[in-house]
Amino acid sequence: MTDPGTAYGLWLLVFINSAVFIIFAFSFFKPQTSRDWRSFGAFSAFIVALFTEMYGFPLTIFFLSGWLQSTWPDVDWFAHDSGHLPEMMFGWRANPHFGPFHFLSFALIGGGFWLISVAWHHLWSAQRRGVLATTGPYSRIRHPQYVGFVLIMAGFLVQWPTLLTLAMFPVLVWMYARLARAEEADSRSRFGDAWDRYAADVPAFIPQRWSSLVGANR
Template sequence: MHDSIPAYGLWSLVVLNSIVFIFFAFSFFKPATPRDWRSFGAFSAFIIALFTEMYGFPLTIYLLSGWLQSRYPGVDWFSHDAGHLLEELFGWRANPHFGPFHILSFVFIGGGFILISAGWKPLYQAQRQHKLATTGIYARIRHPQYVGFVLVMFGFLLQWPTLLTLAMFPVLVFMYWRLSKHEERESLAEFGDAYARYMREVPAFIPRLSAQRADARG
């Protein structure tokens, strides 16, 4: 069943949700260089585009409305529930908020926020002491915050896919990859062999199944 009442034009929700998520990202990312600001700006654009289509104007639904209406004539495509496209396209006819893709999206979004939060404290402490961050989550992966942002964005794509955010997602992933490489070059220049050893022992983005690794604090 779907709520047949149109749920768009709620621009206050667009603004509120965008501010909350962008502020959260800013508080942990703390962009400093022009490269940082470009990456942060792209993430902010992703968030604004997402909530604009979720609560403001459903551009993706509008552009695909002819095809969607011909394939699924019994669905009110301008109701809020119908915006959960994956549930609709794969035949989930109950409340989409309890659909498999929606639930899975919370796993990715929650996991992303946990990674971002887990990476903040050891990084902050290491920066204050002018040391490498190699404890906590940094003992498992070198770039937990970038991985966290990618997981959050992927989770939102599962929950509310749009043409614009689908196009932006690979661009943002590439930008974060380039930013990670830039930071690694800076760390190599500052810490030398210690960081080179850390790079050999700790994966960049995907943790190893084995928790064992040599001590990278030296």
Template structure:
């Protein structure tokens, strides 16, 4: 292991720092209240810790794939930090990977995710205070904007720094958010009855509808 490799990894202080910054940043947007909220947020936090542990601590994915990577791409120092941007490397990006197409796309998905979480929480908080169903703002277009936000952030990080562990965690966490969403919907239906059923029939669960059909139909009735 050369000096450059030592500088690229083993930086556990950065693992702790980056994990804490992103977890606290997400916490300030999401503001979990129920046990279900904390469960979903804890799973998201585990994804971030796993990600940064490989990004700055120990490059497990690179080590496990080192034989295949070195044989297919012999001109790349796979233990350098830049090589951790696997998609840029595998697709032959020649410039700085931080300005590569996958890295730039990752920023878009991560930024979108944090915006969805923040904007979704504001409407949900207002609805809870007023004792009504959340149907305004982002909730006109999708029933679970905050879960969509978490999935968007995780997908963005996968584009930026894919690892075997986070690739396994991503579909598991996505399934978990789907399960949590269905549980929340059952509770909402029990509480709001026909109002919920009308809303759910016009508004998709995860894939947003830009038309906002629920609001349009309400205006016509």
């Protein structure tokens, strides 16, 4: 079996990739309140855990190596590309970077960053005017930035699932849901009836299909 040190132990890549994605997310999200920093900090922890296993130490591969090797004996599970577990398990033996799971991952990650970026622009504009953010993504869902973070994390899980990030994912989703509820309480106290009308028409996290049709007819 290949020495895992030949494919892992690349701690400089762990640092560089973690820093790039965290700074990239920071430039879009621009945390301001303590609540913003908690949500951003949780996302950053997920990113560091992901790249630690991707380039540093393959903890998941070590834990599952017996089952993986007995089930797929022709795969070198300590080769770096084998960390793309869905591609390997479903039998795509070509370069996993050009497999269907990788393309799905890029779509989710790109969509998440796009949603966070666009949502921040509309939120910042509304905050400057002292009004409730109801335009752009906020016309479809009440918490587009949190949804964006969840999409990014889901995209990374599709690309490179690990035991730690799989365990972290539902906890972070739950945390974002709680933060969203706390934000809603603040918005209700600040905007009153305007918030109640907005919340009655716009779902929190998952856009309603009919909302696009309604918006097209207005």
